[in-house]
Structure formats: C-alpha cells, structure tokens
Amino acid sequence: MPASRETVQAVLKTIADPVRGGDILSSGVVRALNVDAAGAVRFVMEIPGNAGTAYGAARTEAETALRATEGVTAVSVVMTAHSEKAPPPDLRGPRAAAEPQGPQGIPGVAHIIAIASGKGGVGKSTVASNLACALAQQGRRVGLLDADVYGPSQPRMLGVSGRPASPDGKTILPLRNHGVTLMSIGLMTNEDQAVVWRGPMLMGALQQMLMQVQWGALDVLLVDLPPGTGDVQMTLAQKARVDGAIVVSTPQDVALLDARKGIDMFRQMNVPLLGMIENMSTHVCSACGHEEHVFGHGGVAAEAAKLGVPLLAEVPLDLQIRLASDGGAPIVVSAPDSAQAQAFHAVASALVARGLA
Numbered sequence: 108m109p110a111s112r113e114t115v116q117a118v119l120k121t122i123a124d125p126v127r128g129g130d131i132l133s134s135g136v137v138r139a140l141n142v143d144a145a146g147a148v149r150f151v152m153e154i155p156g157n158a159g160t161a162y163g164a165a166r167t168e169a170e171t172a173l174r175a176t177e178g179v180t181a182v183s184v185v186m187t188a189h190s191e192k193a194p195p196p197d198l199r200g201p202r203a204a205a206e207p208q209g210p211q212g213i214p215g216v217a218h219i220i221a222i223a224s225g226k227g228g229v230g231k232s233t234v235a236s237n238l239a240c241a242l243a244q245q246g247r248r249v250g251l252l253d254a255d256v257y258g259p260s261q262p263r264m265l266g267v268s269g270r271p272a273s274p275d276g277k278t279i280l281p282l283r284n285h286g287v288t289l290m291s292i293g294l295m296t297n298e299d300q301a302v303v304w305r306g307p308m309l310m311g312a313l314q315q316m317l318m319q320v321q322w323g324a325l326d327v328l329l330v331d332l333p334p335g336t337g338d339v340q341m342t343l344a345q346k347a348r349v350d351g352a353i354v355v356s357t358p359q360d361v362a363l364l365d366a367r368k369g370i371d372m373f374r375q376m377n378v379p380l381l382g383m384i385e386n387m388s389t390h391v392c393s394a395c396g397h398e399e400h401v402f403g404h405g406g407v408a409a410e411a412a413k414l415g416v417p418l419l420a421e422v423p424l425d426l427q428i429r430l431a432s433d434g435g436a437p438i439v440v441s442a443p444d445s446a447q448a449q450a451f452h453a454v455a456s457a458l459v460a461r462g463l464a
C-alpha cells in the first residue's frame with residue numbers, strides 16, 4: 108500500500124533541525140509536502156542562505172529514512188535558500204561600500220532575454236527551445252533557464268533528463284543538449300507533476316537558478332517564463348539585469364488581451380520589449396497544403412505595430428513543430444532546412460544583429 112501523508116509526516120518528525128532545533132517538520136523548513144497516490148514523496152526544504160551544509164545532512168537523513176519507509180516509492184527533495192535580512196548599514200565612513208541593490212548581472216552572462224506570454228499554451232516554450240537551438244547553430248553560446256515553475260517543459264522539449272549534479276553542495280551543474288546549456292526547475296522535481304510553489308520559495312528557487320547554476324560564459328541566457336504576470340516575472344526583473352522581453356501570442360483577441368497585460372508589466376519594470384512573435388499564425392494542412400487562419404491572422408502584427416516594436420516572426424500551426432518538440436529535438440534541430448526552422452533562425456539572426464545575443 109502506498110504510504111500516507113501522515114506516515115511521511117511521522118518520519119519527517121524524527122529528523123532533527125540542525126539550526127532551529129526541534130524537527131524539520133515542526134520548525135517549518137519542510138514546505139509543499141506532496142505524497143501522491145503511488146507513494147512518491149516530494150517536498151521543498153526552505154532554508155536560510157548560509158546553512159546549506161547543515162541542512163544538506165538533514166536532507167540526506169530524511170531521504171534515507173523515507174526510502175526505508177514501507178509504501179514510499181520515490182523521494183524528491185528540492186532545497187531552496189533565501190538570504191538572511193541585510194545587516195544594518197555601516198555608517199563608519201565612505202570605505203564601507205554598500206552592497207549593490209536592484210537588478211544584477213550574472214557573472215559570465217552577456218545578455219538575458221525573457222520569453223514571455225500572457226496566456227498559457229500559446230507556444231512560449233516551443234519558441235524558447237527553438238530559438239535557443241537556432242542561436243546555438245549560429246555559433247552563439249546559449250543558456251536556457253526554464254523558469255516555468257508551474258509547467259516546466261524544456262527538459263522534454265530539449266530531450267534532457269536526469270538530476271543536475273551539485274558536487275560542492277553550493278553550485279549546480281547545468282545539463283546540455285543541442286548546443287544549449289539548460290537548467291530547469293523541472294529537473295529538480297518529477298516530470299508530470301506540477302509543484303505548488305508559494306511566493307518566497309519561488310523567489311528563492313529562481314534566484315538559486317540564476318546565481319548558483321554554473322552557466323559558464325554565455326552570449327545570451329534565454330529565460331522561459333511562466334505565463335502571465337506573477338511572482339516569477341517580478342522576481343526576475345528585480346534580481347537580474349534583463350536586456351529585454353519577447354512576447355509570444357496567438358492571434359486570438361483573448362490571447363492578445365493577456366499579452367498586453369504582460370507588456371504593461373515589463374514596461375513598469377523597465378524591461379524593454381524587444382518584439383513579438385505570432386505563433387499558430389496559420390495552419391497548413393499536412394495532407395492537402397490548404398492554408399487556414401485557425402485563430403484569425405495579423406492580430407499580433409497589428410499589436411506590434413501599435414507598440415512600435417518589431418514582429419519577429421509568424422510561426423505556423425504545424426504538426427511537425429509539435430512532434431519535433433515532443434520528441435526532444437526541436438524542429439530547428441530535427442529539420443533545420445524546413446521553412447518552420449528558418450522562421451526561428453530569422454529571429455535568432457535579428458537578435459544577433461541587434462547585439463543582443
């Protein structure tokens with residue numbers, strides 16, 4: 108019989124909290140505990156930024172104890188660190204330089220571009236993975252951070268699996284495929300299971316992904332954002348120096364309405380809008396070649412014109428694009444000469460020409 112939530116909680120109560128005292132469940136370190144019907148256990152350990160080593164041991168202890176518990180089929184723990192409150196300002200003199208505040212660059216990363224959408228399911232992740240591969244094929248050093256914590260899909264789209272290693276317990280080694288360096292919150296949890304992230308955890312996790320992943324030297328880091336205008340978008344713009352955002356939308360009015368909200372948010376956060384991409388622009392029947400405008404056509408072009416930003420691409424609704432992404436090799440990789448791949452290459456070239464990638 109799969110283990111119950113109560114059984115799992117009882118096990119966690121036997122693990123001591125090395126910093127706050129008591130056990131890790133009562134001390135509030137364990138968050139978002141999830142025990143599914145098959146007995147797979149997942150939770151987040153939200154810890155102070157400077158206590159990684161101490162809690163690392165507690166985490167191992169918890170994992171070992173849970174794995175030895177009857178009915179527990181899998182254990183997945185994500186540790187997120189939040190930084191302690193900043194110390195009071197040092198007023199002793201000008202030599203005490205202030206810590207930099209506000210958005211910061213990531214060492215070694217020349218540019219950061221956010222790929223955003225107002226609505227879910229409009230193809231933002233498809234665009235991000237194809238654009239990343241196209242940039243890599245054009246000789247750029249590319250990173251892709253899948254920050255879509257509600258539905259991470261980049262590991263599947265880029266054909267990457269396995270847990271990223273952290274040999275020193277402080278930094279995380281990203282994975283790599285198709286010339287793209289990838290890190291995703293999806294690689295820290297089980298596929299198919301959306302995690303319920305709350306604000307502070309989410310910010311901790313995003314910050315960890317930005318700052319603790321060994322991205323290496325990159326010409327550009329693409330960030331695949333969750334849809335909408337939530338905590339992740341805010342956190343990214345506050346923590347990292349983002350060069351600009353590309354907003355993906357389908358031509359439908361509802362999608363455009365949401366896209367506008369996203370664009371407004373970026374404006375308020377001083378993140379320039381680099382351009383828009385119309386996805387699922389037209390449908391070309393794979394049997395007869397007939398072209399249909401399933402979701403209308405031209406809406407995104409009109410919106411981009413109104414905003415005075417470029418329409419970077421019109422990507423057709425095309426079965427091959429979906430099949431390629433589902434198979435772990437985006438169309439830019441699996442059919443590089445196709446018209447669809449060329450649409451993504453045009454976006455990549457435009458970014459390179461503008462000195463953004």
Ligand SMILES: Nc1ncnc2c1ncn2[C@@H]1O[C@H](COP(=O)(O)OP(=O)(O)OP(=O)(O)O)[C@@H](O)[C@H]1O
Nearest residue numbers: 227228229230231232233258387423424425428429
């Ligand atoms: N141009 C296209 N032609 C055919 N299928 C597409 C196209 N773009 C995206 N899809 C498919 O639509 C689905 C949703 O796409 P995707 O996951 O990229 O959207 P998303 O905007 O990132 O969604 P979410 O933010 O909700 O994860 C996927 O199955 C994808 O393969």
